[in-house]
Amino acid sequence: MHIHLTVNGQLHEADVEPRLLLVHLIRDVLRLTGTHIGCDTTHCGACTVLLDGRPVKSCTVFAVQARGRHVTTVEGLEQDGQLHPLQEAFMAEHGLQCGYCTPGMLMTGYAFLKEHPRPTEEEIRWAISGNLCRCTGYVNIVKSIQHAAAALAAPRPAGASQGGA
Amino acid sequence: MIPAAFDYHAPTSISEAAGLLASLEDAKILSGGQSLIPLMKLRLATPRHVVDINGIPGLAYVVESAGYLRIGGLTRESHLEESPLVRERHPLLHDTCRVIADPLVRNLATVGGNLAHADPANDHPATMLALGAQVVAAGTRGERVIPVASFFTGPFATALAPDEIVVEVRVPVPPPLSGGAYLKVERKVGDFATAAVAVQLTLADRGVCERAGIGLTNVGLTPIKAERAEAALIGRRPDDKAILEAARLAAEAARPSDDLRGPAEYKRDLIRVLTARALRRALERATAGR
Numbered sequence: 261m262h263i264h265l266t267v268n269g270q271l272h273e274a275d276v277e278p279r280l281l282l283v284h285l286i287r288d289v290l291r292l293t294g295t296h297i298g299c300d301t302t303h304c305g306a307c308t309v310l311l312d313g314r315p316v317k318s319c320t321v322f323a324v325q326a327r328g329r330h331v332t333t334v335e336g337l338e339q340d341g342q343l344h345p346l347q348e349a350f351m352a353e354h355g356l357q358c359g360y361c362t363p364g365m366l367m368t369g370y371a372f373l374k375e376h377p378r379p380t381e382e383e384i385r386w387a388i389s390g391n392l393c394r395c396t397g398y399v400n401i402v403k404s405i406q407h408a409a410a411a412l413a414a415p416r417p418a419g420a421s422q423g424g425a
Numbered sequence: 426m427i428p429a430a431f432d433y434h435a436p437t438s439i440s441e442a443a444g445l446l447a448s449l450e451d452a453k454i455l456s457g458g459q460s461l462i463p464l465m466k467l468r469l470a471t472p473r474h475v476v477d478i479n480g481i482p483g484l485a486y487v488v489e490s491a492g493y494l495r496i497g498g499l500t501r502e503s504h505l506e507e508s509p510l511v512r513e514r515h516p517l518l519h520d521t522c523r524v525i526a527d528p529l530v531r532n533l534a535t536v537g538g539n540l541a542h543a544d545p546a547n548d549h550p551a552t553m554l555a556l557g558a559q560v561v562a563a564g565t566r567g568e569r570v571i572p573v574a575s576f577f578t579g580p581f582a583t584a585l586a587p588d589e590i591v592v593e594v595r596v597p598v599p600p601p602l603s604g605g606a607y608l609k610v611e612r613k614v615g616d617f618a619t620a621a622v623a624v625q626l627t628l629a630d631r632g633v634c635e636r637a638g639i640g641l642t643n644v645g646l647t648p649i650k651a652e653r654a655e656a657a658l659i660g661r662r663p664d665d666k667a668i669l670e671a672a673r674l675a676a677e678a679a680r681p682s683d684d685l686r687g688p689a690e691y692k693r694d695l696i697r698v699l700t701a702r703a704l705r706r707a708l709e710r711a712t713a714g715r
Contacts, residue, residue: 278433279428280429302459317530324435368529390530390614420691
């Protein structure tokens, strides 16, 4: 089946078998390997991408379902060579150890902060409850999202690039 | 894990979808896909045809009209969770949609799919049994309304004909002095219930229980309506004695089995404890503000 879809703002087309999973289209066909495959059973959230702005597990969506739609992967967070403030926050707060869950945490956190610019800790923990971190790094992941919320809320220096948020 | 090959169909109307389902051999409906796709990846399901209904417009909504909360079959769980109408007026439903799977799954999973899949471990079935909901099914011969109490016919089996799609779920708008609650014990977020209980109560003006609905999740081969427990409450003042009696009868209605989530007796006792707690919470909500 021939499909068109927009990934990180760029139009792509591909010939796909209906059974091809979205995560495999992203990684193996489009070669965007920032999106990870973790459990492959809809549990861990490492493969989280945004589908029309909402975070979903891309191991549990067929690529054909994304035709004509907008997909955002972790590669789409950086804008004009500048990391997104959420990515900066994960660095500042040591929000990752092995890094396996990080792309999923970033995509979930990014979509969450758009809807909840001033979140409570409880809301953050609720939002990331479908993303597993096996380094037990949740404390620092929560801190990172709080850090990013503060950075995004702060007045920006004139002329500074603001990334995708 | 790669699913077996299938032919993909993307109808854009209910009649087109029903026609495909009627004519294709071995077809499955793809709604949210959050149960179907994992099953296909594990090759527990290997349909020859997949009929993706997500392109049918007008099936995602949450509105109140003519005495019913009407939920479109393609409504995502996250839509239900974020609906102020559900939060303010349908607490049992609000409790339920917040504990289904996890927030990412809820962005795709649909209410219609949760019912039509008829997994006894799914959360909506018990809730809809407690609420006395109706399922609206559309097929090649038009629409019909199925009371949810006769919808679940066996494990993963429903009263739906092969060409029928769940297009709407109707929940009666609760009268004044009504309240409900869903209590679920799960090992972790995203797990199926070890056991869960849905309760919906309506009190008469003098404080007597006028209507009681009690549904049980994942303690049998189908979702269970605890009818003797319901009957024990109706016409009585829901005091501690009545609550404990109903909780005991709900536990008797459970048919749990031993598995990795625990032994049968543990689950049966969970039903007893959760029923009593859910009844107390439902009562608090029914009488809040009085």
